[in-house]
Amino acid sequence: VVGDPKQAIYRFRRADIALYEAVKQRLVGDGATLLHLTTSFRAVPAIQTAINAAFEPIMQGDGQATYVPLVRHRTDSTTQPAVVALPVPLPYGKREVSNYAIEESYPDAVAAYIEHLIASPWTVADRKNERVKIASKHICLMFRRFQTFGRDLTRPYVKSLEARGIAHVLVGGRSFHDREEIEAARNALRAIEWPDDEFSVYATLRGPFFSFHDEDLVTFRHHHDRLNPISWIEPKPCEVPEVAAALRILGELHRTRNRRPIADTLMRLLAETRAHAGIAIWPAGEQALANLFRVTDLARRFEAGGATSFRAFIDRLDFDADRGRSPDAPVVEEGTEGVRIMTVHKAKGLEFPVVILCDPTAPLAPSEPSHYVDTERRLWLERIAGCVPTELRERAEEVIRRDREEEQRLAYVAVTRARDLLVVPVVGDEEREGWLESLAPVVHPTVATKRTPAPAPNCPHFGDDSVVVRSRDCERMPHDSVAPGLHVPRAGKHQVVWWDPHVLKLGAEIGGGLRQQHLLEADKTMERAKASEQAHTRWQERRAASLLKAIVPSLETKSVTEASRLELLEGDQPVAIEQTSIDRVNRPNGRRFGSLVHAVLAAIDLRGDDDHVRAVAVNQARLIDASPEEVAAAVVAIRAALAHPLMQRAAASPMLRREIPIVHDTPGLMLEGIIDLAFADADGWLVIDYKTDPELLPEVRAPYEAQVRAYAAAITAATQRPASAALLLI
Structure with missing residues (x-):
């Protein structure tokens, strides 16, 4: 049994640390050996020392994990720090430090610091343990949560990164659906699916894909009464021909939406509107294009998972938007370009060269108890609609203590994701409570030394104040703050660089960007x-x-039926023609009758009696809306087929296969098809293809024989045993 109780952060899924400890004690009591794995191959020693000093005092068992100190394996860099305290530049509200001001200011500082890191000569170790220059893909922004009171906490970070042209990958979160290009794509998909929805059509024509002015759209609607793409598929005279052409595009996409892949419909919309070029020169245009392509990737994954329709995909997007979820981008720890933005729960099991802790205002524990599990009564107790179960209220103190302990473990998981550089949010004028408060002793210096730092190696020249602006009514002064520079914290033997927010390029705004300026020169x-x-x-x-x-296909694929009809199949293997002794002329015929017979023969027990055959036939008939006459005729035909010697041999075979999908590679052609029935005996395989034709006419016999001959060849190729072929006229 392998487990790390220090990383138990899924109590809401009943992964309770108490259960782990009980199992461990029971195993040890029965003679198992307890082995502690203490060597950490991930982080440099400075980060490990900070982690040990922060969490060893608070993880002392008694419901919490028992801390086992990490032992160093790597060596520290002598040219750059491993632990950085990043002060919030503007932490003050009207008078005091406030959570609102911190949440407004810290994202800008994080993005500016990342911009500095990417431009700096600092390096990190890659997977081959070679030093490489820091790139955006090496950095992860680690959040405790993505939302608070319905507000997306990641949005300010995303905007600050985009203002500096820094690529990023958001793993979950609401920001994805709130972006202009994603809302425009969802509107366009709705307009394609529901052309009668004038609001969606109007939003699509007014949005970034077509960019019509309100005057054009209002003029068009005044002359033609409505904005309906279906009405303009066929060209006709119009007051505003450009709007008519745009409606024609939407109408054509509506007409073919369920006959091509969903992603192809979206890509055709982009191609018809030439939106790539327009969006590319937006501020953060490359990120906007990447997000649109992410929607097409989501469409492909949706279809690969068994999608039902174009409309179902729109419903899925709307559902995710309403729930504040986004499809996860494919995340490889260092294989995806861009800064990763994720929660601690998403990052568990991953590691990154640079980890920047975010969401500094998240509380350490909720003010109200979250939930309680009564194992003896097999009850899960939690608040519902503001009502608190009596048992949960009685155990409120215990539950809140457990919630607090889990938040401490959550902070441990967050900091242990870092390999080379750990960045911790701080406020220069005071220590703050919250989910990261356990790190305060390992980043804050003593009061006696906070104003006398050493020069920070390989860092810019720092000033003497870690707060950029204080409120006018604030009683604190610059000498009250921790001076930027190299400090020894209160706990641990490592060193921490307190960054100077004054050297960061704060306040970047999303603008045209250098590329657009060059275009205008x-x-x-x-x-x-x-x-x-x-x-x-x-x-x-x-x-x-x-x-x-x-346009030249590297592989041509056809169904066996189509290939036999086009006379593309070769072979001279003899095909046995067998038939049952019933009247096939004076009975129902046609494709639906044939489908019913095939479906029943695929589902029944080949040794079943008349009642069994009839029951299966009635059930299958409901699925294809077959008539009572067809059901009665099918029962007669199937009973006659089951009495045929070939079918009796099949029923007795231990190797019987029905409705087998096959793919057979032939020279120049890949064949696909479904075998009705195949069984093996001592002589090899026998492939049977059912036919319900009234009679076997010469013009259909050759294609039928070629078809079952191809099935037999596929069985031979797959099993390396000879296979014969037979047509059974039922």
Whole structure:
């Protein structure tokens, strides 16, 4: 049994540390050996020392985990710090430090610090233990929670990163659905699915994909009464032809939406509107395009999971948006470009070179008890609609204590994700309570030394105040703050660099960006324009060559039925023609009758009696709306088939297969199909294909024989045993 009680953070899923401790004690009592794994191969020694000093005093058993100190394996860097305290630049409200001011100011500081890290010469160790320059993919923003009182805490961080052009990957959270490009995509999908929904159509035409002005849309509707894409699939005279052309695009996409992949419909919309070019020059345009492509990836995953329709995908997006969820981006610890933004629960089991702790205002424990599990009575007790069960109220003190202990373990999990650099949020003028308060002793210096730091190695020149602006009515002064620089904290033998927020480039706004400024600059010599035209010509040539290559299929796939009809199947294996002795002419026929017979033969017990066959036939008939006459005829036909010697051999075979999907690779053609019945005996396999035709006409016999011959060849290729083929006329 392997477990780390210090990382028990899923009590809300009944992963209670008390249960783990009880099992451990029982195993030890029965003679098991307790072995502590103490060597940490992840973090550098400075981070390990800080973790040991922070959590050993508070993890002392008695309901909490018992702490086992980590032992060093790696070595510290001598040229850069491993633990950084990042002060909130503007922590003050009207008079005192406030949570609201911290939540407003800290995201900007985090993004500015990341911008500095990426531009700095600092390095981290990669998986090969080689030093590489810090990139955005090495950094993870670690949150305690993503939402509080319905507000998305990640949004300010995302906006601050985008203002600096820093790529990021949000793992869960509401920000994804609140973005303009995602709302525009959802509106467009609704307009395609429901062309009568004028609000969605109007929002799509007004949004970034088409960008029509209100005057154009109102004028069009005034002359033509409504904005309906279906009415404009066929061109006709119009007062505003551009709007009509846009409606025609939506109408065509509506008409074909369920005949092509969902992702293809969205990509066709982007291609028809040339939205790629327009969105690319947005502020943070690359991130916006990446988010749109993420919607197409979600569509592909949705279809791969057995999607039912285009409408079902829209419902799924709306459901996720209402619940404040986003589809997880594929996360590989260091394989995805961009800063990772995730909660501690999402990050458990992962590790990152740089971890920046966020959400500094999250409380250590709720003010009210969360839940209580009464194992003896097998009850889960929690608040519902503001009402508290009596048993939960009676144990409120115990439950809150357990909640507090789990929050401490949550902080432990967060800090142990870091390998080379751990960044902790602080307020320069005071120590704050919250989910990270256990780290205060290992980042805050003593009162006697907080104003006398040593120079920080390989860092900018720092000032003497870790608060950028204080409120006018604040009683604290700069000499009350921790001075930026290299400090020895109250607990632990490591060193901590208190950063100076004054050296960060704070207050970045989302603007046009350097790329757009270059586009607007005058090009008097025309050199840039010519170079751009040549680059575009080369791109067009490469694209044309790629398209020519792509239209040539590398593998052609056809169904066995289609291939037999087109006379693409070869072979001269003899096919046995068998039939039952019933009247097939004066009975119901047609595709539905044939489907009913096939469905019943796939589901029944081949040794079943008349009542069994009739019951299965009645059930199958409901699915395809077969008539009573067809049911009666099917029962007669199937009873006659079961009496045939081939079917009796099949019933007696220990290796019987029905409705087998097959894929058979032949020279130049991949065949797909479903075998009605196949069984094996001492002579090998026999493949039977059912036919319900009134009579076997010469023009259909050859395709039927080619079809069952191909099935037999597939069985032979798969089993390496000979297979014969037979047509059974039922």
